Amino acid sequence: MSDFESSSRPDDGTTAQTARDKAGEGADLVAAKTGDVAGTAREQAADVVGEATARAQDVVGELRSQLEEQARLQTRRLADHVRRLADDLHDMSRNADSDSSAVGAVKQVADRGHQAASRLEDRGPDGLLSDLQDFARRRPGVFLAGAALAGFATARLAKGAKDADGGGGRPASTGDGRAGRDAPQDGAGRAPGIRPAPASPPPGPPHGGDGAPGPVPVSGLRSDPRQP
Numbered sequence: 375m376s377d378f379e380s381s382s383r384p385d386d387g388t389t390a391q392t393a394r395d396k397a398g399e400g401a402d403l404v405a406a407k408t409g410d411v412a413g414t415a416r417e418q419a420a421d422v423v424g425e426a427t428a429r430a431q432d433v434v435g436e437l438r439s440q441l442e443e444q445a446r447l448q449t450r451r452l453a454d455h456v457r458r459l460a461d462d463l464h465d466m467s468r469n470a471d472s473d474s475s476a477v478g479a480v481k482q483v484a485d486r487g488h489q490a491a492s493r494l495e496d497r498g499p500d501g502l503l504s505d506l507q508d509f510a511r512r513r514p515g516v517f518l519a520g521a522a523l524a525g526f527a528t529a530r531l532a533k534g535a536k537d538a539d540g541g542g543g544r545p546a547s548t549g550d551g552r553a554g555r556d557a558p559q560d561g562a563g564r565a566p567g568i569r570p571a572p573a574s575p576p577p578g579p580p581h582g583g584d585g586a587p588g589p590v591p592v593s594g595l596r597s598d599p600r601q602p
Contacts, residue, residue, distance in 0.1 A: 445499035453494035460487030 463484035467477050494502060510517040 442499070449494055449499045449502060453491040456487050456494070457491040460484040460491065463487065 461484075463480050467480040467484065493505075497505075506517075
């Protein structure tokens, strides 16, 4: 009996050791798999962040390009407008009396307008912004006054355009009776709020009580209360 017990104990110890070894191998395998999954997730997250960053940079670049193109287009339009004004001033100075004292001033303004238009076309929006910044640093008071005046003029122009667009909302009445005909009517053909006049009986010969013609009433006449 003791020999059987002593011979079975080493087998039990070997089985337990084998189970511990298997459990350790399983834990190591799970840890390795977990590390692989975590590494893959980090790589994918880094790829997503990199792609999103690249996409955002592309969008910002496209937006900047569009803004720069719009700025160049508006600058060219401004230069063309200034040049047309300068040409008009030159035409005015040529058609005006040469002895007038204002002709020289008009020519100077026209020449400066041509110079400003050429400067706008040559330097573009960046040069215009740089000139404005330099002028604001040199003469801040004049710059603020000019900005306020430009804002006021823009607001007045916008208000005038809005009033011009909404000026034809309600036509004035012409006094020829069309206003009543143009008013909305109900189902009976009457304008709302107007009651129909009561129907009067058809005219006929007045009769007395016995069928004989009675006295004809005269409208608009009143008998004197002093008469019997």
